[in-house]
Amino acid sequence: MKPARVSFVRRAKKATVFAAFCLFVAGCATAPLQDLKPGERPALETDEAGFWMVTDRIEAKLSTSGRIVKDPKINAYVRGIICRLTPEHCANIRLYVVRTPNFNASMMPNGAMQVWTGAILRSRNEAQLAYVIGHELSHYLRRHTIQQWRDARAKTDALAFFQLATALAGVPVVGMVVQIATMAGHFGFTRDQERESDRLGFEMMVQAGYDPREAAKVWEALLEEKDASDEPKKLIFFSTHPASEEREKTLAKMAEELGDNGGLVGKDKLAAVTSIYRGKWLRDELRHRDYPRLEVVIKQQIESWGQQGTLHYFQGELYRLRGEEEDAAKAVAAYQEALSTNDPPAQTHRALGLVYWSMDRPAEARAAFENYLLADPAADDRPMIESYIQQIKGGVS
Amino acid sequence: MKRHLLIAVLLLALSACAQYSLVEAKKQEIGGAYTVEAQIAWNKSSEGKLEIWTVDGPSLNAVRFFKGLGDGDALFKIPRKTKEEAKLPTYRSGMTPNDVMDLVADSVARIGANDVQTRNLRPIDFGGNPGFRFEVTFYSSDGLELDGLVAGAIVEEKLHMIMYTGARLHYFPKYKEDVERLIGSVEMI
């Protein structure tokens, strides 16, 4: 009799406390905000001004971090997209093209926008990049950061007293569960905010005269990459952006409703500015050693840009570095493919030499190293390559 | 109670950073792999298999001794794995000096350095073995310019390497000659 009663009391307590918490939290959803007006700065005494202050400091650090791509041509190009999407706000937005592999872009509440080179690399035309930028602009214009902070503050404020109450009531378990649920909401923007930015970003790109069908294709390509990845859960982008399939479908449906609006796709326009960086940025992607994922990225690049020396060279690098069975042969094939184009990077010869050497084909290795030094007589690593040639000669004789 | 908790947290965090011990200016053995002749006194700590010497603190100047890395070994150990750091590039037997240079550049970039550039790869004698050396420059995640010097050799499929990094202003040049002498004094065990 007694134990049953205790258990009942506990359950009753749990239920009451939980109901009280739900009431609490329901009461603390904060009022929605007006959109940011062009040139608007929050008043100094507001919480929003505090976030501008902190992000000003973060921005100052970012701008001098050594990660920023300074090339005026690419900056002018991306800025042009921002201004096309939002002519009235573009003067108040500071753009940072950040040299980082991976698909990402972000926006600080103070108007500092980061576009990662990994996102530019993966954009197959200007419309796709415009969608990504429009999405980020929406976070800024809708003031999502401060909205998110106010919601989080209200929720955790309630939680703090709630936890004292649960501690008193002797039911810490409920407190734990609620805490975890609330903390999860702290990280990044909420799903609702992401959905809103998807929709607004889409509307902005349509308004600016881009082809709406390109928006969903951004997700489509990323999903293919994610599915291939060794560690799909570890991709930063997807960890904060759940339900990508749903978003892809929503965007595709919205585009379908609009039909072909004759909008700009801008493939050549994008390529004219970014193609010279493709090799450098693909090299950055190799750092992650996530080979299946990079295989997809390179495949997508070849689909977009055709049989280019650089792309096949990196295909070869991928196989050579991975070094699984058959990979040496695959690497040789890719390098040879690169060499059959009219623009192979000089390093292709060196890479071919290295892979032949590892395959114990010294004569071909030596020839490839010699070709490398012919293709790039001023090569920075010339003394090392010459020493390889000497070693091979020594081994042969 | 709270104090105890804080102390526990502190100790936990510090357990990843070993304490420092004195390295006297004399012949020193690097983990049974090779010896070097130290010209000045250093402070030594270790991070897994990696031995680190510094004078003013590792972010200002540091000599990292890699000893006998084998197949599948990464250069650095990350105490707390974050999403983006699941996979550090690893050493593989059969690597050439060119591959090792890329391995160093990629590893340094993966743990937070920006705009990593390598140059001047060339053959040297490393403790009586055919070895290599090259230079590296990068920015710390805070944007401080750093210079680096790397020398090593692959002996019986194992990578032995000494990497010196320091702030380009003052701290790297200050001990560069001492490190050159360290590298010149390597004797394999």
Added chain:
Amino acid sequence: MTSLAGQGEYAGIRRCAAGAARILIVVAVGLYLTACAQTKAFVQSKDFERPSETVRVLLMPPDVELYELTTAGMLEPKADWTESAKTNVAYAFESILQERQANLLFYDSAAGKLAFDDAHLQAIKLHSAVGNSILLHKYLPQMALPTKKETFDWTLGEAATALRDTYDADYALFIHFRESFSSAGRATLIIVGALLGVGVRGGSQVGFASLVDLRSGDIVWFNRLASGTGDLRKADLARGASEKLLTEFPL
């Protein structure tokens, strides 16, 4: 498309150090917080001789940020509080130094935080790396460097000349303050908690300062302040905190 959280990239090569430095601050706040402020200063040399004539001291842009502690203990940055704190701190330092026959020059950051010219930028970044090393290796006994047990000889070396050349100053003074205050909700929680026997942390004040000899580049003095009270928003209390932070100041 991540939020700000996505920017937390750390220098892994220095991760251990940076992590420990952050923890140092937490511990400084957690362990030393008493009603009175605590300081611990280091000087390069006990025999430091102050030049007899008036010296020119360049005050670098004070790195000051004030926060409100929400009920749940999150920190909300406060721009208006920070503004008044910066003004108060600059005024306090100017008047204290004047009393010590030192002219305070203000580093011109009016052009915008982003427009530091390169030579200064790297000198300032070097100073912050040096400052972190000092905090780590001088204030945390577990991280002490055996070769530096008896000495305090960190320097910016020739990097300091860029600052000296622009301002014709003898010394540069770097100041860092972080202060937090309990919100009304937090204050209530502290009281309720106290009644229930649960300790709830309130606001705090932490400061660091260093003096660089611009001729040699040497850090001639370094101090850390930790306190459970203080209010830089008020001129008199800002003056008090500044005096405290200047404990053992050699000029």
